[in-house]
Amino acid sequence: MSSSSTHDVYYVPAPSKWPVVGSTALFLLAIGFVSLLHFGKTQAYVLLAAGFATLTYMLFGWFGNVISESESGKYNAQVDASFRWSMGWFIFSEVMFFAAFFGALFYARQMSVPLLGDVDNQLLWPGFKPDWPSMGPYNATEFHPMSAWGLPAINTMLLLTSGVTVTWAHWAIKKNDRTQLVLGLAATVALGLIFLFCQMTEYGEAAFSLATGVYGATFFMLTGFHGFHVSLGTLMLIVILARSLKGHFTPEHHFAFEAVSWYWHFVDVVWLGLFVFVYWL
Amino acid sequence: MKKLRVIAGAIAASLPALALAGYDVNIPAPKTPISMQIYGLHMEILWVCLAIFVVVFGVMFYSLFAHRKSKGAVAANFHENHLVEVIWTLIPFVILAVIAFPATRTVLAMKDASNPDMTIKVTAYQWKWQYDYLNDGVKLYATLSTPRDQIGSPEEHGKITNEHYLLETDNNVVVPVGKKIRLLITANDVIHGWYVPQLGVNQYGIPGFIKDTWFQANEAGIYRGQCSQICGKEHGYMPIVVEAKSPEDYAAWVKEQKAKQAEAAQPADKVSMADTTAR
Amino acid sequence: MEAAHAHAHDDHHHAPAGIGRYFTTTNHKDIGSMYMWFSLIMFFVGGFMALVIRAELFQPGIQIVNPDVFNQLTTIHALVMIFGAVMPAFVGYANWQIPLMVGASDMAFARMNNWSFWLMPPAAALLVGSFLVPGGAAGSGWTLYPPLSIQGGISVDMTILAVHIMGASSIMGSINIITTILNMRAPGMTLMRMPMFVWTWLITAYLLIAVMPVLAGAVTMLLTDRHFGTHFFNAAGGGDPTMFMHIFWFFGHPEVYIMILPAFGIISHIIPTFARKPLFGYASMVYATASIALLSFIVWGHHMFTVGMPAAGNLFFMYATMLIAVPTGVKVFNWIATLWKGSITFETPMLFAIGFVSLFTIGGFSGLVLAVTPVDITLHNTYYVVAHFHYVLFSGAIFSIMGGAYYWLPKWTGHMYDETLGKVHFWLTAISFNITFFPQHFLGLAGMPRRIPDYAPQFTEFNQISSIGAFLLGFSQLLFLYVVIKCIRGGVKAEAKAWEGAEGLEWTVPSPAPYHTFETPPAFH
Numbered sequence A: 001m002s003s004s005s006t007h008d009v010y011y012v013p014a015p016s017k018w019p020v021v022g023s024t025a026l027f028l029l030a031i032g033f034v035s036l037l038h039f040g041k042t043q044a045y046v047l048l049a050a051g052f053a054t055l056t057y058m059l060f061g062w063f064g065n066v067i068s069e070s071e072s073g074k075y076n077a078q079v080d081a082s083f084r085w086s087m088g089w090f091i092f093s094e095v096m097f098f099a100a101f102f103g104a105l106f107y108a109r110q111m112s113v114p115l116l117g118d119v120d121n122q123l124l125w126p127g128f129k130p131d132w133p134s135m136g137p138y139n140a141t142e143f144h145p146m147s148a149w150g151l152p153a154i155n156t157m158l159l160l161t162s163g164v165t166v167t168w169a170h171w172a173i174k175k176n177d178r179t180q181l182v183l184g185l186a187a188t189v190a191l192g193l194i195f196l197f198c199q200m201t202e203y204g205e206a207a208f209s210l211a212t213g214v215y216g217a218t219f220f221m222l223t224g225f226h227g228f229h230v231s232l233g234t235l236m237l238i239v240i241l242a243r244s245l246k247g248h249f250t251p252e253h254h255f256a257f258e259a260v261s262w263y264w265h266f267v268d269v270v271w272l273g274l275f276v277f278v279y280w281l
Numbered sequence B: 001m002k003k004l005r006v007i008a009g010a011i012a013a014s015l016p017a018l019a020l021a022g023y024d025v026n027i028p029a030p031k032t033p034i035s036m037q038i039y040g041l042h043m044e045i046l047w048v049c050l051a052i053f054v055v056v057f058g059v060m061f062y063s064l065f066a067h068r069k070s071k072g073a074v075a076a077n078f079h080e081n082h083l084v085e086v087i088w089t090l091i092p093f094v095i096l097a098v099i100a101f102p103a104t105r106t107v108l109a110m111k112d113a114s115n116p117d118m119t120i121k122v123t124a125y126q127w128k129w130q131y132d133y134l135n136d137g138v139k140l141y142a143t144l145s146t147p148r149d150q151i152g153s154p155e156e157h158g159k160i161t162n163e164h165y166l167l168e169t170d171n172n173v174v175v176p177v178g179k180k181i182r183l184l185i186t187a188n189d190v191i192h193g194w195y196v197p198q199l200g201v202n203q204y205g206i207p208g209f210i211k212d213t214w215f216q217a218n219e220a221g222i223y224r225g226q227c228s229q230i231c232g233k234e235h236g237y238m239p240i241v242v243e244a245k246s247p248e249d250y251a252a253w254v255k256e257q258k259a260k261q262a263e264a265a266q267p268a269d270k271v272s273m274a275d276t277t278a279r
Numbered sequence C: 001m002e003a004a005h006a007h008a009h010d011d012h013h014h015a016p017a018g019i020g021r022y023f024t025t026t027n028h029k030d031i032g033s034m035y036m037w038f039s040l041i042m043f044f045v046g047g048f049m050a051l052v053i054r055a056e057l058f059q060p061g062i063q064i065v066n067p068d069v070f071n072q073l074t075t076i077h078a079l080v081m082i083f084g085a086v087m088p089a090f091v092g093y094a095n096w097q098i099p100l101m102v103g104a105s106d107m108a109f110a111r112m113n114n115w116s117f118w119l120m121p122p123a124a125a126l127l128v129g130s131f132l133v134p135g136g137a138a139g140s141g142w143t144l145y146p147p148l149s150i151q152g153g154i155s156v157d158m159t160i161l162a163v164h165i166m167g168a169s170s171i172m173g174s175i176n177i178i179t180t181i182l183n184m185r186a187p188g189m190t191l192m193r194m195p196m197f198v199w200t201w202l203i204t205a206y207l208l209i210a211v212m213p214v215l216a217g218a219v220t221m222l223l224t225d226r227h228f229g230t231h232f233f234n235a236a237g238g239g240d241p242t243m244f245m246h247i248f249w250f251f252g253h254p255e256v257y258i259m260i261l262p263a264f265g266i267i268s269h270i271i272p273t274f275a276r277k278p279l280f281g282y283a284s285m286v287y288a289t290a291s292i293a294l295l296s297f298i299v300w301g302h303h304m305f306t307v308g309m310p311a312a313g314n315l316f317f318m319y320a321t322m323l324i325a326v327p328t329g330v331k332v333f334n335w336i337a338t339l340w341k342g343s344i345t346f347e348t349p350m351l352f353a354i355g356f357v358s359l360f361t362i363g364g365f366s367g368l369v370l371a372v373t374p375v376d377i378t379l380h381n382t383y384y385v386v387a388h389f390h391y392v393l394f395s396g397a398i399f400s401i402m403g404g405a406y407y408w409l410p411k412w413t414g415h416m417y418d419e420t421l422g423k424v425h426f427w428l429t430a431i432s433f434n435i436t437f438f439p440q441h442f443l444g445l446a447g448m449p450r451r452i453p454d455y456a457p458q459f460t461e462f463n464q465i466s467s468i469g470a471f472l473l474g475f476s477q478l479l480f481l482y483v484v485i486k487c488i489r490g491g492v493k494a495e496a497k498a499w500e501g502a503e504g505l506e507w508t509v510p511s512p513a514p515y516h517t518f519e520t521p522p523a524f525h
């Protein structure tokens, strides 16, 4: 709530070029991507490369600004509260993004596949058996879905453990124990990287693809989107680790750290949903 | 022009009169049990809404008139009154319940396609309809029969002279009067909509899925409708014409169709659903 | 806007001079103004497309555009109006007004705020520019239903990416707005003492954060179905086109309330001001807004009564949809009770507000007619639906935007607008709006499908009336542009409290509002 206990002024940043740079980057990426899909590859790669370069430039510049503002003490308690609200709402938006894909999975399992196998649809798809996992009635063949009890179970352990290590780091930062902070963060980063490695291995071994009907589509969309989030989370953890090594953060003032750990826990919880609904049941 | 007169009359008359001024401003004459219920429901809701509108906006316009500053009105300073607020929450609720009741009956009736007298499978294509009479073995395609050169600038092609411009097909769907006809609707490329207002049917054809609905025409006649879901360039050009005939005439028609079919045993329609849906 | 101010603070930099400042600005007033200009431009672009549509529909036959281009115009008209005109206008108002209304020095994230805006022009370029690529723009209707949208060409991908970018912009904008509201209110301004506009935006921002990602998910699946071999929406692979509809409308229905809740907020300021009487039921207005928002998540199926859901599904969505009439009614009755025994004057904002209440209600009633499943069966995808949503969108959203513009122009520019021209603009708009869209009810009842470039002759007369109305309506808006420009360039000096009956913190700062306001939180009683 509005805290006016601090009588200092809410920090409003100076005019900044980063937003426009960021928009330019996204525009380049968008037209680059469209070109990749429809026109010459060279031209597309040039556009995409330019887009990524611009985006990277923007991210470094923008976050650089934020970090130096934070470190120079410009952010008072009220600004800190703003960051907390915003991170919470951002994570909510991500939850809803995943909800769309989970919705697709549930819909396919509960509605579309059973419907395709019902009496009336025998007219169109004679003999189709609506069992899950399914690749649909058109040229339905046997395929091996991903089992829950190999790599996925290991991955679950990895992520759960990483949730513990990041909490360990948090505990350390509050105690101002820099060594344990760095250790906890490093362990978390390592676990994240191992997770990603396992996920890549699993993809490599998968006996089906993105095009294996609605099973393949939902499987790769959900796990892929999650994997993308783990990658982002790991990157963010690396940044936090680097900042910790540089001596940033104090026991009272370390919201960047907390934001990343919230994000990491969120990615963790999503994985549990994936494990149950994509791999297990 | 008859219609212009109707419009002029309609505009001169008040809003309620409009609804009654003729079918030009209302749902076309319903011809099935379901569409009659729909018609009745619509009239009921229309009257309810008009009544609410008159009462609510009567109050508002009275207030705008009587409480003008230019007439020396001084603002009162009241706000919040729980009794009033509860009343104006409950009354709409009750009105809605009154509407919902008959509507529920109709929904259940229109969803009940059981025990049909005959079944027709309807397959939509870009941009034509295929009808398979599952009981009688008739199969036909229906496409727009308005000559192409009528579509286009009236300046170039002369006035549109065709009475049923855009609402006519080369092969009409013929059905017997008084029989419950179940439709199994699907599509072969994109989503289309089988829509004939007078029969009270509007059902999407979804590629790869069969959806069912039904109607029972109580009167012989020709009922016209159009594709109701955008399906590409010629979405405006895939009409539906249903011809309801007496059961005897229908039987004769079936015979005639069968004879035609035997003559030109069509070998070319082996294209299955899957071939076009799969990519 | 360059008024000197006493509390210059280190961190509050004076903007660089000239146009260049708008690229880098972190000032909520600059950003608000940019949003509003962007919106006005897009309104004209989208309106121009509507006029081409209406010109084509002036008589049966194909005269001006071929059927392909017609579908493209329909699609882009809707997307431009919704994402380019209405939403940015409300975000612009939020930017200008929320910090002023809650007594904050700026938005919570002033730099990100500028990014939210600057994402819009590239997205608009992708959207409108798609007319220029081979194959033309997307022609599947704004709902982008597969498989039709899967058949489309390059432009569909451009549209999808535009939607992604606009979604990102909306989410960032909403986070900013929510944070500003929750965290930056002046001391003493409890939640239940916030101005109504702030409340409606708080709830709208919540809706946006909840549903924009869902839309992003839907179009992402469309993209992978188009290019990467997935079968989300293809029966052959076990998917279902209906699934897209469910996901789309889970976004789509809350989206329509996103376009009307801030309108309710604006109207809830204008009516008390010109009735010189406080809003009748503040608390019930807040609860009604929240109820509408919550209900909006469970009614999406009313767009899908004809896809062949089971009876239970149809009934559930029918009941839920009908329920929304109750809290909306509470709003309408509150406005009328506010007028009752007021001391009413009819300045232009008030005219738009009264027009809003009466005409939006007509749109609400036609919505109720459509909510009744059996009736929707016969009206679905006809011009009745087109009439319904233009009543709620034009005489709803756009009327409130125009009313809001007249209401706050004095605060924004420091001048009173030309009252006579404003009134003329209102009457021209209100009359020609009804000429355009009222006859469409009759067309729909008679069975004229939407999204067709050519129609059966029996529909001719009403279409002609509608087209004539549309041109009147379109050209009347040029008057609005003129009034706005005239007001910016000069006019009677506006007082701090430009309207006799106006209440709220924004009326305590000078007109025009100085570049920086409330650098120290004001006292709020």
Ligand code: HEA
Binding pocket: B049, B052, B056, B091, B092, B093, B095, B096, C143, C256, C257, C259, C260, C302, C303, C321, C322, C324, C325, C326, C328, C329, C330, C332, C360, C361, C362, C363, C364, C365, C366, C367, C368, C370, C371, C372, C376, C379, C380, C381, C385, C388, C389, C392, C393, C396, C397
């Ligand atoms: C701002 C936008 C907006 C708003 C506010 C609404 C509000 C409502 N809409 Fe509408 N709607 C759209 C925008 C909007 N809609 C759009 C864009 C489409 C088409 C999308 C497309 O297909 O492209 C659409 C389509 C649409 C359909 C689908 C039609 C079809 O495709 O077949 C339905 C069906 O139920 C519907 C219903 C309603 C209802 C019940 C309300 C209610 O919220 C209205 C409530 C208001 C009132 C009822 C009036 C005031 C109340 C009183 C005075 C109280 C007393 C009243 C009674 C007791 C009756 N709308």
Ligand code: HEA
Binding pocket: C043, C044, C045, C046, C047, C048, C050, C051, C053, C054, C074, C075, C077, C078, C079, C081, C082, C086, C140, C141, C142, C143, C386, C390, C393, C394, C397, C398, C436, C450, C451, C452, C470, C473, C474, C475, C477, C478
């Ligand atoms: C907020 C949303 C909004 C707004 C404001 C409008 C405004 C208008 N709309 Fe539209 N409309 C939609 C949202 C909106 N619409 C949606 C969602 C659809 C459904 C699309 C779909 O089916 O997928 C639709 C569809 C739609 C159709 C149906 C098309 C079809 O089914 O094929 C029609 C037809 O009459 C129409 C007409 C109009 C008209 C005449 C206006 C007028 O109000 C416009 C007024 C005109 C102006 C403001 C322009 C002024 C311009 C000039 C004076 C010319 C000068 C030009 C320049 C300077 C460039 N709209």
Ligand code: CUA
Binding pocket: B124, B125, B127, B191, B192, B193, B227, B228, B229, B230, B231, B232, B234, B235, B236, B238
């Ligand atoms: Cu077929 Cu529209």
Ligand SMILES: [Cu+2]
Binding pocket: C252, C253, C256, C299, C300, C302, C303
């Ligand atoms: Cu809706």
